[in-house]
Amino acid sequence: MLSQGVSRGAQNTALGASTLAFTVCFAVWTIFSIIGIKIKADLGLSDTQFGILVATPVLTGSLSRIFLGVWTDQYGGRVVYTVQMLVTALAAYLLTMVTTYEMFLVAALGVGLAGGSFAVGIAYVSKWYEKEKQGTALGIFGMGNVGAAVTNFGAPFLLIAVGGSWQGVAQIYSIVLAITAVLFFLFTKDDPATAARKQTGQKHASFMEQMEPLKNLQVWRFALYYFFVFGGFVALALWLPRYYVGAYGLELQTAGMLAAAYALPGSIFRALGGWLSDKYGARTVMYWTFIASVVCTFFMSYPATDYTVAGINGPISFNLTIPLELFVFLTVVLGFFMSLGKAAVYKHIPVYYPDHVGSVGGIVGLIGGLGGFFLPIVFGYMNDVIGVWTSCFMLLTIIIGIALTWMHFAILNLEKKRTPALRGPRNLPELEALHD
Secondary structure (H helix, E strand, C coil), rough: CCCCCHHHHHHHHHHHHHHHHHHHHHHHHHCCHHHHHHHHHHHHHHHHHHHHHHHHHHHHHHHHHHHHHHHHHHHHHHHHHHHHHHHHHHHHHHHHHCCCCCHHHHHHHHHHHHHHHHHHHHHHHHCCCHHHHHHHHHHHHHHHHHHHHHHHHHHHHHHHHHCCHHHHHHHHHHHHHHHHHHHHHHCCCCCCHHHHHHHHCCCCCCHHHCCCHHHCHHHHHHHHHHHHHHHHHHHHHHHHHHHHHHHHHCCCHHHHHHHHHHHHHHCCCCCHHHHHHHHHEEEEEHHHHHHHHHHHHHCCCCCEEEEEECCEEEEEEEECCHHHHHHHHHHHHHHHHHHHHHHHHHHHHHHCCCCCCHHHHHHHHHHHHHHHHHHHHHHHHHHHHCCCHHHHHHHHHHHHHHHHHHHHHHHHHHHHCCCCCHHCCCCCCCCCCCCC
């Protein structure tokens, strides 16, 4: 229920400020998708080394989510969010002072703290809204993923504006993030739960108490879903500029804009995913997401192939390649459904674990973020070893297939335990079987 004395204006301010801050953080988090290509050329890196470089910030952003989420439950999102942004801004500025590949990796770990903002925002925003509206509110907050599109679209042009200096891009990003941190602190308030705890002098739950729900297998099943819908999204947002440059021979500016065409629907429709989850059920939205995604990645995984067949009048040769226009269209469709899926996963958490949103949301976000870390590395490795550009989509097809299969059989098993009156796609079976 909505806390006493909480106005809609205060709710909207918290949601708007959190979404804006998350957008800026996400733009910083994916900065290596553009400046990494310049660094790759400067240092003469292989695709594997490039994959590690762009994925390193994702590692920190993932691992930090569990701690930042717990701290948010304990100390409140206003303080934790502000400190997290200021520390990240400093790390982004220090990035411009390194010159070796090893030091770039160390600096990228600091920049990766930007990704931890998701766990903070989820825990902070959810405490402002009643359960019936949390799906929509968290979906709107999740639209901050559009920061990836901001970087993919804007950073190449910013790079030109600063004379081709990737250092200049990083410095501008760090300044914008620092300003965002200050404005966030000035215009927001403590969430109702934190404010009430301060008034009553009630002590917050211990770290181990916050971690208690992680014993449930259900939490880890949600984490697998998020490994694809979020981790795969981050991985492709980082990898697609490189993919377009290599597979289709495009210029970096064009590649960045086409990558933004994927990242944009992968972000802005998250609010729609939250609303659909509130209206039709998160389970239904997850089915839509996985089925549509596996179809898209299956077709995108088909490599350009030269065929020679025995014709009546001699050999007939032809080539079968996915046209650039069709490929871009498939990425847009994929991004759209991944956006819905991201909202559907997080619809569950405040409903099942209202007092542990930070810890549960943190671990789910951590696993999802690890997808964004490992997948670009694997993409690069598969390029170097297999030598087929579309191998990354082959891998994604397998991952989606596993997630869809597990989800389907888990739901079938849970449905057997439910009474007929409670069965149906709009209901959440986990409410009666939290320990599945």
